[in-house]
Amino acid sequence: MERIYLDNNATTIVDPKVKDAMEPFFSQMYGNPNSLHNFGIEIRPYMRIALDRLYAGINAKESDDIVINSCATEGNNTVIKGVYYEVIRNTGKNEIVTTQVEHPCVINSCKFLETLGVKVIYLPVNSEGIVDADILREHIHPDRTALVSIMWANNETGLVFPIHELATLCREKGILFHTDAVQAIGKVEVDVQDVPVDFLTFSAHKFHGPKGVGSLFMREGVNIPPLLHGGEQMGGRRAGTVNTAGLIGMGYAMELAIQHxxxxxxxxxxxxxxxxxxxxxxxxxxxxxxxxxxxxxxxxxxxxxxxxxxxxxxxxxxxxxxxxxxxxxxxxxxxxxxxxxxxxxxxxxxxxxxxxxxxxxxxxxxxxxxxxxxxxxxxxxxxxxxxx
Ligand SMILES: Cc1ncc(COP(=O)(O)O)c(C=O)c1O
Known part of the structure; x- marks a missing residue:
């Protein structure tokens, strides 16, 4: 029986071109990129190309950070818990504003912070199924709000939120803004120079890349501690040996997503x-x-x-x-x-x-x-x- 796959918001087939591009990094160029010998050194130019493709894909500046991690769940946890440690614990701000329709990795990270005393406001969507700027405006305040986290596009309905307007509103008030762009990459234009987000997360397997690798964009000057402590990989922003084949695949998948x-x-x-x-x-x-x-x-x-x-x-x-x-x-x-x-x-x-x-x-x-x-x-x- 022929099989038909119509569940691409859950995960996607790896593009055969991406699979081919990853292959050598399992069996030939398998060194640790942090090693000082040639097995490690030879991988670095390929990693650079993959990173450049990711920067180009979301139009990030060279001075911004794109941290490679294991998935969007990790990226979203890093932002929400990182803001807790960096902002909420060190300033009088104690509120996070998000929506009722975020992915469980955002909702449950926020619920965890509620157990630590953080106030979380879960905004409803309007009659069109989207979060509008007016309701956000009513619930944010520069003295109280540590972070706003609103997804770019919803995984269940596909509805695209007015991220430009929402992020601009937060920027004007000096409030950190995070967007989960998992369902947006490859479907709508994602440009972090046009849209003033401070953090943006995505996952390769949603745009014909491999599973187990994702990215966290952090605008230049924004600082939060890592979720995983350990070695100095990713400039100290995310410890753990980088998934080199995954990064190569994600970079190429991003380039193909933009082309398509x-x-x-x-x-x-x-x-x-x-x-x-x-x-x-x-x-x-x-x-x-x-x-x-x-x-x-x-x-x-x-x-x-x-x-x-x-x-x-x-x-x-x-x-x-x-x-x-x-x-x-x-x-x-x-x-x-x-x-x-x-x-x-x-x-x-x-x-x-x-x-x-x-x-x-x-x-x-x-x-x-x-x-x-x-x-x-x-x-x-x-x-x-x-x-x-
Ligand atoms: C909107 C959204 N955010 C986050 C995730 C989590 O992605 P991952 O499984 O790569 O952690 C998903 C996956 O379904 C998603 O649709």
Whole structure:
């Protein structure tokens, strides 16, 4: 059976070109880049090229820092806990402002800081499913706010937040601003000279790079302690032998992501829209968030009367990988805050599935998925009618 992968917001296939570029760093050039012999020395120019590709990819200045780490979870923990040690413990500021729709690695880092006495404000999204500048303005104050952390694009809905406006607001008030750009890289333009963020995090496996490697951008002059203490790697900002193959792969994946940005916003968008139009032609379906406000690859759709898990299971039996998009918090069955803000009924909130495409998604795969979704939704609805 042919398999179709439509869960690219969870992780992506490694681009074969990236895999080839990484290969020599496992079996030939495997030295430790900090060693003084040639096994180590010979790797450094390749690391430099990879770093240059990362700097170019987000338009960072040479004087800014890009720290290589293991994933975005690590980067986000480093920023939030680093601000606690550097700012909250040393100044009178004791508040962090974030949103109700961040990834668990941000939310749970903030929850941990609450146990240490930090006040965390979790902003709601508006009726469009995004965080707007007015609500942020109401909740920040230069004397109290140590950090604002707001994602660039949401992993579940694909909604892109007005990061330029939000970051500029914080800059004007002298408040540190962090953005989790995991779902933005390769989908929208990310330019740290245009958008005044102090910290930005991303993860290679979301843009056709390898798993286990990510980056933390830190603007020049911004200082927080490392999360991991040890050797002097990354200029003392992140200890631990760098994942050289991972860095080489991430650098190349970034360059390819930038090269494909136009394709992503034309061809991937076209395929996404085709799939979305077909989904919307089924009765009693809701797609969350206006299309123009979303990353070009994402659909979060709710099918009335069809449990999200049942639909995913059925599609999986047909070889199609999708996800629930965490429409509800799994343990509590609380509806997702985006659904609540958008006044989506809790009945519908339990029926969401997320389909996320990539530049490797083909038209044929989209056509097969359309057929499968139509059949599956019809089948599941007829079963639930019979059980009434
Ligand atoms: C928005 C967002 N932030 C952070 C992460 C965590 O990334 P990683 O698994 O690389 O730590 C994810 C992964 O799903 C994500 O979507």
């Amino acid at each position: 940005l136009k394709y992503e916003n034309t061809e991937v968008r076209r395929l996404r829209d085709k799939l979305e139009d077909a989904i919307l032609s089924i009765r009693d379906v809701l797609v969350i968030g206006r299309r123009e406000l979303r990353t070009p690859n994402t659909i979060l759709a709710a099918f009335k009367g069809v449990e999200g898990e049942a639909l995913i299971w059925d599609l999986n039996q047909r070889g199609i990988a999708t996800s629930t998009g965490s429409a509800c918090a799994s343990e509590s069955l609380e509806p997702n805050p985006t659904f609540v803000a958008m006044h989506i009924s809790s009945e519908l909130a339990h029926t969401g599935i997320r389909l996320s495409l990539s530049r490797f998604t083909t038209e044929e795969e989209v056509d097969l998925t359309i057929l499968a979704i139509r059949n599956t939704v019809e089948r599941l609805r007829s079963i639930s009618m019979k059980n009434r």
